[in-house]
Amino acid sequence: MNINKKIESSLKLNISDWELDFYSRPIIESNGKKRWELIICSTRSYKTKDIFLWNKKCPANEVNSVWLTKAINEAISEAKKQGWEKPSTVRFWRSSMKSIIKKSLEALSIEAIVSRRTYDLLDRIQFFEKEIYPKEKGYVRGVLAPTFTSKMENSPQPLPEAVRGDALTISEISIGELKLSRNWPIEFGNIFPIQQDLDDNCLVPGLRLFSKDRSLALSAWFSCLEPIKLVINKNQLILEASEDDKWLVTDLPEKDANILSTKFLENKKNSFGYQFISIQSTPYIEKFAGFWILRDIELIS
Numbered sequence: 001m002n003i004n005k006k007i008e009s010s011l012k013l014n015i016s017d018w019e020l021d022f023y024s025r026p027i028i029e030s031n032g033k034k035r036w037e038l039i040i041c042s043t044r045s046y047k048t049k050d051i052f053l054w055n056k057k058c059p060a061n062e063v064n065s066v067w068l069t070k071a072i073n074e075a076i077s078e079a080k081k082q083g084w085e086k087p088s089t090v091r092f093w094r095s096s097m098k099s100i101i102k103k104s105l106e107a108l109s110i111e112a113i114v115s116r117r118t119y120d121l122l123d124r125i126q127f128f129e130k131e132i133y134p135k136e137k138g139y140v141r142g143v144l145a146p147t148f149t150s151k152m153e154n155s156p157q158p159l160p161e162a163v164r165g166d167a168l169t170i171s172e173i174s175i176g177e178l179k180l181s182r183n184w185p186i187e188f189g190n191i192f193p194i195q196q197d198l199d200d201n202c203l204v205p206g207l208r209l210f211s212k213d214r215s216l217a218l219s220a221w222f223s224c225l226e227p228i229k230l231v232i233n234k235n236q237l238i239l240e241a242s243e244d245d246k247w248l249v250t251d252l253p254e255k256d257a258n259i260l261s262t263k264f265l266e267n268k269k270n271s272f273g274y275q276f277i278s279i280q281s282t283p284y285i286e287k288f289a290g291f292w293i294l295r296d297i298e299l300i301s
């Protein structure tokens with residue numbers, strides 16, 4: 001082994017899943033064609049201090065898996081230069097591009113997960129939509145390239161009996177407590193760094209599930225669910241998940257539904273849209289079989 005390889009092998013690369021969007025943008029290029037662009041970012045975690053960001057314009061006549069495969073390979077090479085390992089998993093939610101994206105990722109031996117649990121990517125797209133694209137020549141105001149269709153018409157399905165648990169409660173947790181979640185004992189779940197400038201006393205709404213004998217089984221099921229956010233529709237508490245799944249968690253009295261809906265709206269303004277789901281065997285044990293941080297992001301459509 002030569003000295004360069006020894007040095008390279010001794011360096012510890014950052015490891016993270018990636019989030020990807022490949023679609024047209026609200027820009028008309030000088031040739032009269034819509035701009036197509038690949039946007040990639042790594043998923044924030046407590047394991048890495050930084051985030052990998054990468055984007056590349058695509059000629060309108062080359063929107064295919066061949067171009068995308070080459071572009072992702074370029075991103076992987078650039079990421080390695082910046083100290084990042086090749087991702088093993090990439091999430092994306094653009095259903096109209098599913099075939100092209102999946103084909104490209106499979107060609108690179110990367111697992112493709114169709115999921116809207118891409119909070120960092122959506123923040124990145126919003127940044128471009130608000131701060132970058134409007135300043136460029138050819139910008140078209142209006143609905144030219146929606147981030148994704150949030151008006152899903154599919155009806156919510158009841159949670160399967162096996163994963164409903166013994167009891168559930170709607171609860172709140174402070175931003176300060178949520179910032180400490182990296183130190184909690186958690187068997188299944190997904191947490192990520194919280195915005196540090198938020199008031200620690202702000203309360204975040206969420207769902208607590210309890211199951212004395214099946215808390216781990218419930219958590220394993222939820223970990224495959226890709227939970228996105230909790231919403232109130234009339235008197236129903238609904239969990240949106242994966243690409244476009246909706247799960248009916250519980251029916252609520254009208255008064256409780258109105259109060260919870262107001263809390264959700266306030267939270268989006270004050271606490272970055274954070275929510276949570278926790279699963280425990282009992283309310284008194286200081287250990288989580290499962291814990292997920294969620295975000296309700298107001299999308300540009």
